[in-house]
Amino acid sequence: MSTLYMVATPIGNLEDITYRAVETLRSVDVIACEDTRHTQVLLNHFEISKRLIACHAHNEINSAQGIVNLLGEGKDVAFVSDAGTPGISDPGARVVSAVRSAGFAVVPIPGVSAVATLVSVAGYVGKTFTFEGFLSPRKGRRTKRLEVLLARNEAFILYESPFRIVKTLEEIAALDSARTVVAGREMTKKFEEFLQGRASEVAAQLSARQAIKGEFALLVAPIEAEAADDNDSEA
Structure with missing residues (x-):
C-alpha cells in the first residue's frame, strides 16, 4: 500500500537529520514541503533529486487532496515542513487526517523538534x-x-x-x-x-x-x- 511519511528535518544544522530520514527522502516518489526552495537546500546537501510539491498553511486543504490522489496512483509521498517535526506549529495535521480518512498508511520518521x-x-x-x-x-x-x-x-x-x-x-x-x-x-x-x-x-x-x-x-x-x-x- 502507498504510504505517507511524516519526516522530521533539522531546525538548523543539516547534520542533525537522521539516517532513516535521508533514506526515506531518497526512496519516496514525491516530497510535499512547506517551501520548495527551503527543502531544495536540504535535498541538495544530501544529493537527493525528487519531484517537489508545495503544501503550506495557505493551501494545505487542497494539497492534502492532491497527496491523497498521488497515493491512489501508487506513489509513496514524504511530507516535510521547513524545519523540525511536521504538525508541531507547522503544516501537516490536515494532510495526515485526509490521508488516514482515505485509508492510506501514515508513518512517522521522528527527529528534531x-x-x-x-x-x-x-x-x-x-x-x-x-x-x-x-x-x-x-x-x-x-x-x-x-x-x-x-x-x-x-x-x-x-x-x-x-x-x-x-x-x-x-x-x-x-x-x-x-x-x-x-x-x-x-x-x-x-x-x-x-x-x-x-x-x-x-x-x-x-x-x-x-x-x-x-x-x-x-x-x-x-x-x-x-x-x-x-x-x-x-x-
Whole structure:
C-alpha cells in the first residue's frame, strides 16, 4: 500500500537529520514541503533529486487532496515542513487526517523538534509542560492567554520572532515578575545562544542589543520547579 511519511528535518544544522530520514527522502516518489526552495537546500546537501510539491498553511486543504490522489496512483509521498517535526506549529495535521480518512498508511520518521531541543537544556521544568507555539498577535488575546498559562504554574513553551520577543518577555514580566525563562535563539546553528533569568532580565539583555536576529523558542518555568522523587510510594 502507498504510504505517507511524516519526516522530521533539522531546525538548523543539516547534520542533525537522521539516517532513516535521508533514506526515506531518497526512496519516496514525491516530497510535499512547506517551501520548495527551503527543502531544495536540504535535498541538495544530501544529493537527493525528487519531484517537489508545495503544501503550506495557505493551501494545505487542497494539497492534502492532491497527496491523497498521488497515493491512489501508487506513489509513496514524504511530507516535510521547513524545519523540525511536521504538525508541531507547522503544516501537516490536515494532510495526515485526509490521508488516514482515505485509508492510506501514515508513518512517522521522528527527529528534531525545537520543543524537545529547548527542554533538553532548560534544566528541571516539572513533570508536565504545555507547548503553546506562537501567541496571537492581538494584544488582548495574547495577554489573556498568557494569564491562563501563568495561572497554571506549569512550564510552557512559546515560539517567538526576533521582532516581538522583547515585547513578549516584558508582558510576562508585567503579569508575573517572579517567572524565570530560558530563551533559545538560533538553536543548533552557528550563533546558537541560550539566555536564562527573570523575564525582565532577559528582556533587558535583548533590548540592549543593536539588533536581534534569529527565531526564538522560549520556556517559561513554574515558580517552583522542584524535582519529584520518583521513588516515593503512595501512603
